[in-house]
Amino acid sequence: MATTPDSTRLFMVRIQYFSAGECFASETMEVEVPDGGDVSAAVHAAAQASTYHDVRIPELSFTVEFIAPGPDDPDLAPLAGRLKPVCSHCGSDSIVRDAAVRWDVESQQWEVSGIYDCTTCDLCGAESDDLATWVPAEQVTPPEQFEIDLAARIGTPELRSDSTFQQFCFGLFLTHSVDAAAAAWLASDHSVPR
Numbered sequence: 001m002a003t004t005p006d007s008t009r010l011f012m013v014r015i016q017y018f019s020a021g022e023c024f025a026s027e028t029m030e031v032e033v034p035d036g037g038d039v040s041a042a043v044h045a046a047a048q049a050s051t052y053h054d055v056r057i058p059e060l061s062f063t064v065e066f067i068a069p070g071p072d073d074p075d076l077a078p079l080a081g082r083l084k085p086v087c088s089h090c091g092s093d094s095i096v097r098d099a100a101v102r103w104d105v106e107s108q109q110w111e112v113s114g115i116y117d118c119t120t121c122d123l124c125g126a127e128s129d130d131l132a133t134w135v136p137a138e139q140v141t142p143p144e145q146f147e148i149d150l151a152a153r154i155g156t157p158e159l160r161s162d163s164t165f166q167q168f169c170f171g172l173f174l175t176h177s178v179d180a181a182a183a184a185w186l187a188s189d190h191s192v193p194r
Helices: 039-048 141-155 157-161 163-170 180-186
Strands: 006-017 024-032 060-066 083-087 095-102 109-121 132-136
Touching: 006 039, 024 039, 024 141, 060 132, 060 163, 141 157, 141 163, 141 180, 157 180, 163 180
Parallel strands: none
Antiparallel strands: 006 024, 006 060, 083 132, 095 109
């Protein structure tokens, strides 16, 4: 007997369809994904079920873009799928946006009065108004995968929860292979238990 998931999440996506590298159609759709389900597989299945996805089209391909809610959008529906912004250059989710805050005399707190378009990646230093690419919140980013792979390569997966190890990975992700980073970790005094 098949079981039905307790709840699902909705992801808003924009799909562009190409023939021989030229865009011939674009559509925006909501894709419903069961909790714990493979978001990427569900989105690709929805794209392939579209009337625009016709195998008779020469050199058919498509791209998927997750659409994040805008700052002025109404509150998210309770079933909205969670997204996170990642750097389009290095894949890190350690990105920041500039904002303005003003002191509110009544509440006696600083309150955000504006969020600016400029986004900066803390990891690679990239900066632009369209730096962020939106992905499902559960998706493992390249820096996270580097940390996972490095901890496994060293043979100590529990290192992932160590803040010193996290900083070490953050510093080497862009410049070292997993093997080179493992050698550097093992040669450092960080790897020696105290």
